[in-house]
Amino acid sequence: MNPSHDPVRDELFDIFESSFDEILVTDAKGVVIRVNATCRKNYEQIAGGLVGKHVKDLEKMGIFYPSATLKVIESLQPIELFQVSNTGRYFHVRTKPVFHSDGSLKSVISYSRDLTELMQLRNKIEEMEDELATYKKELKEPLEFEGLISKSEQMDKIMLLVRKIARVNSTVLLLGETGVGKSKIVRLIHQLSNRRDQPLNEINCAALPEQLIESELFGYEGGTFTGAFREGKKGLIELSNHGTLFLDEVGELPLAAQGKLLHVLQEKQIRPVGGRSPISLDIRIIAATNKDLKNMVGRGSFRRDLYYRLNVVPIHVPPLRERKEDIVPLTYHFLDYFNQLYESNVRFSPKVLQAFLGFEWKGNIRELENMVERLVVTGDEVVTLNDLPTDMLEQEITEAGTTLPEVIEEVERKMIVQAYNKDKSTYKIAKMLGISQSSAVRKVRKYIEEERD
Numbered sequence: 001m002n003p004s005h006d007p008v009r010d011e012l013f014d015i016f017e018s019s020f021d022e023i024l025v026t027d028a029k030g031v032v033i034r035v036n037a038t039c040r041k042n043y044e045q046i047a048g049g050l051v052g053k054h055v056k057d058l059e060k061m062g063i064f065y066p067s068a069t070l071k072v073i074e075s076l077q078p079i080e081l082f083q084v085s086n087t088g089r090y091f092h093v094r095t096k097p098v099f100h101s102d103g104s105l106k107s108v109i110s111y112s113r114d115l116t117e118l119m120q121l122r123n124k125i126e127e128m129e130d131e132l133a134t135y136k137k138e139l140k141e142p143l144e145f146e147g148l149i150s151k152s153e154q155m156d157k158i159m160l161l162v163r164k165i166a167r168v169n170s171t172v173l174l175l176g177e178t179g180v181g182k183s184k185i186v187r188l189i190h191q192l193s194n195r196r197d198q199p200l201n202e203i204n205c206a207a208l209p210e211q212l213i214e215s216e217l218f219g220y221e222g223g224t225f226t227g228a229f230r231e232g233k234k235g236l237i238e239l240s241n242h243g244t245l246f247l248d249e250v251g252e253l254p255l256a257a258q259g260k261l262l263h264v265l266q267e268k269q270i271r272p273v274g275g276r277s278p279i280s281l282d283i284r285i286i287a288a289t290n291k292d293l294k295n296m297v298g299r300g301s302f303r304r305d306l307y308y309r310l311n312v313v314p315i316h317v318p319p320l321r322e323r324k325e326d327i328v329p330l331t332y333h334f335l336d337y338f339n340q341l342y343e344s345n346v347r348f349s350p351k352v353l354q355a356f357l358g359f360e361w362k363g364n365i366r367e368l369e370n371m372v373e374r375l376v377v378t379g380d381e382v383v384t385l386n387d388l389p390t391d392m393l394e395q396e397i398t399e400a401g402t403t404l405p406e407v408i409e410e411v412e413r414k415m416i417v418q419a420y421n422k423d424k425s426t427y428k429i430a431k432m433l434g435i436s437q438s439s440a441v442r443k444v445r446k447y448i449e450e451e452r453d
């Protein structure tokens, strides 16, 4: 179009031409009468010229589909739709009818905005959200059964065994270090068994003095003690009839009590308190220990016959460091729990989770649980490596350091973190560590700020 010597017309034309949106105008029949530069740029070559063509033909050629103009001509209403071009681009199209003063249709104007990049980004985000959901599912949806998390192969096997033995009455012996979850498994076995509506009674053989263990287990007659206990008391064995009796730390059971227990297990009956006639026992025994019972048998501190009576179905629960796949799911499990309990929203940086994988966890799951609680209560919103207790990081150094430079770097990081926790000033840190301030600035950036990011 040549300059018209009408400045307003020229200006409107410039606006029309320079629009980033495609503008396409047709007459009342749908024949293109005007297109702007963006439209020409996108289609002219493919369509071999747009002006003079009917939108139906352009639709057939796949230049755009569906044609919004045709719909407007039909309905005489403005419409809005999404279109795909034959080059695979997405458009958001808004099309309006323009009327003569007598109400008849004069022309149809379409404005199309290219949303291809936006759609690609949206698809990418959706893909990433799907991926994230899958990872989260993997991490957060390990088998959780009655609050018991298991992701590792070892725990899978144990869970399988637990389901099997829950159905029968065999005596079970749980073996494993402290805090590996033996008691939790006992509760699960009871819960899954048909004794679940009967009592599960627990006695910790390490927590009570010898005489009390016996009276707890076997009860005592009235008159044995004075005062409040004068009446006599039923023992846990009698109270557990038809249910489950859990003997925790069974390795600590005194020899005399071991003998009495064996007798009860062999006879399958107990003489109830009060001298009444013996009652037959229908009781499931589950015992647990972190001691090497076999070794104790060899040394004579545990009765061999009782050991065999208890060791019908042994379950070895491995320490956490030998089933690292459980560490992250357990961490998330406890993190969710304590965040809810303390109404907080603490998260762990990936490096913290990484470090957790390297720790020894001598106290196993109990130690991990306590650590997560401590970090939720004391930490900021995002817990970083610097929030972990120094003794844990020391452990990490020995674990992480396979080469000298790695060990040196870990030591350096630890010293910087410690100094930084004492004083945030790089001047003071430089003085504390006997390095230049510029070196302190560099190292703080490396070990504190980058880790925080």
Ligand SMILES: Nc1ncnc2c1ncn2[C@@H]1O[C@H](COP(=O)(O)OP(=O)(O)OP(=O)(O)O)[C@@H](O)[C@H]1O
Binding pocket: 147, 148, 149, 150, 176, 177, 178, 179, 180, 181, 182, 183, 184, 185, 248, 288, 289, 290, 330, 333, 365, 366, 369
């Ligand atoms: N698989 C698990 N999923 C979730 N929590 C667990 C799991 N295993 C253990 N825990 C939790 O860890 C803590 C320690 O577990 P538990 O008391 O069962 O260990 P234990 O082996 O019986 O220890 P100890 O030998 O010292 O008695 C408990 O708070 C328990 O709820």
